[in-house]
Amino acid sequence: MSHGSSGTETSEGDLRKTGLALKHDREWDYELDRIVSAVNERDASTVGLQFPEGLKRRGPAVADDLRSLLGDDVHVMISGQPCYGACDLDTYLMRRTDVFVHFGHSPMKESEKIIYVPLFSNVDVAPIMEEAIGELPEEEVGLVTTAQHMNRFEEMRSWLEQRGYTVHTRRGDERLTHEGQVLGCNYASADIDADQILYVGGGKFHPLGLAMEHPDKRVVIADPVNNVVTVADTEKFMKQRYGAVHRAMDAERWGVVFCTKIGQGRWEVATDIVENNDDAYLITMDEVTPDRLRNFDFDAFVNTGCPRITTDDGPQFHKPMLTPGEYEIAVGNEPLESLSFDTFHGTW
Ligand code: SF4
Numbered sequence: 539m540s541h542g543s544s545g546t547e548t549s550e551g552d553l554r555k556t557g558l559a560l561k562h563d564r565e566w567d568y569e570l571d572r573i574v575s576a577v578n579e580r581d582a583s584t585v586g587l588q589f590p591e592g593l594k595r596r597g598p599a600v601a602d603d604l605r606s607l608l609g610d611d612v613h614v615m616i617s618g619q620p621c622y623g624a625c626d627l628d629t630y631l632m633r634r635t636d637v638f639v640h641f642g643h644s645p646m647k648e649s650e651k652i653i654y655v656p657l658f659s660n661v662d663v664a665p666i667m668e669e670a671i672g673e674l675p676e677e678e679v680g681l682v683t684t685a686q687h688m689n690r691f692e693e694m695r696s697w698l699e700q701r702g703y704t705v706h707t708r709r710g711d712e713r714l715t716h717e718g719q720v721l722g723c724n725y726a727s728a729d730i731d732a733d734q735i736l737y738v739g740g741g742k743f744h745p746l747g748l749a750m751e752h753p754d755k756r757v758v759i760a761d762p763v764n765n766v767v768t769v770a771d772t773e774k775f776m777k778q779r780y781g782a783v784h785r786a787m788d789a790e791r792w793g794v795v796f797c798t799k800i801g802q803g804r805w806e807v808a809t810d811i812v813e814n815n816d817d818a819y820l821i822t823m824d825e826v827t828p829d830r831l832r833n834f835d836f837d838a839f840v841n842t843g844c845p846r847i848t849t850d851d852g853p854q855f856h857k858p859m860l861t862p863g864e865y866e867i868a869v870g871n872e873p874l875e876s877l878s879f880d881t882f883h884g885t886w
Pocket residue numbers: 622623624625626721722723724801802843844845846882
């Protein structure tokens with residue numbers, strides 16, 4: 539299989555387990571001109587760069603390019619903090635730099651200080667949409683995607699319309715920048731009048747959340763990165779969540795995690811739990827990891843930060859890790875049937 543020049547797409551089957559999906563050679567547009575203009579306009583002497591995990595290795599090269607464009611009197615710094623979303627700005631570096639550039643995510647909240655550079659994927663979406671047609675029998679279809687593929691949203695819409703579909707889209711709440719955009723913690727853009735939804739994008743997490751949040755809808759996943767079409771099946775995921783809730787039902791002492799990342803704080807959710815449970819303790823932290831919680835001797839945890847940590851990494855924590863809604867079930871305040879995906883609204 540050849541992976542030659544930039545954006546090479548292949549149609550040679552499901553790439554999820556091959557590791558090849560990662561090798562798509564991409565040409566990102568770092569929008570250096572926009573950064574240089576902002577530096578000149580603000581007469582800036584310090585620039586902070588923040589990359590998502592998958593692009594951190596490109597940071598030094600981008601810094602080099604900027605340094606050669608800006609000259610020696612401007613200092614360019616790279617954030618080493620973990621970064622999984624626009625909810626995750628490195629506020630330390632932001633405060634200490636005149637221009638702060640956040641790559642790879644759409645704005646959760648605009649600020650004069652921050653330049654958001656989206657870094658769209660250049661993967662062609664038409665071949666995988668063609669394959670997805672077989673899974674979309676009805677005329678009405680909802681369309682959603684992630685920030686990475688937002689540049690092709692209108693193309694996706696007209697592609698479907700040309701094939702006779704009535705396409706339903708909507709802009710979600712203020713946590714989402716674009717019409718049709720979903721986040722791992724927010725599916726408000728899928729509150730639409732169609733029983734089937736086409737999700738175009740990489741990975742399974744978003745469509746799983748979407749399917750749990752909208753159990754009455756059929757969610758078809760067209761993944762142009764891994765070259766595969768599937769229908770979201772929440773069963774395995776639900777079992778994992780029910781398992782965690784069951785294991786937490788006997789818990790006496792609870793650690794309630796309040797995440798200090800700028801766009802992940804749910805203070806009221808966290809303090810409500812602690813105020814109503816004498817055996818619950820509020821723990822503040824930025825990055826929530828199994829290692830960081832291991833030394834706490836609680837029977838179970840509740841994570842009020844990013845729901846992906848709870849659901850993706852849940853099994854790696856040494857004690858059950860629940861979402862706030864799951865906590866209410868585990869302590870008997872809500873029935874088991876109320877189990878749902880943990881979504882997150884608002885910004886900060
Ligand atoms: S809270 Fe989690 S799912 Fe939501 S935007 Fe941030 S990293 Fe993504």
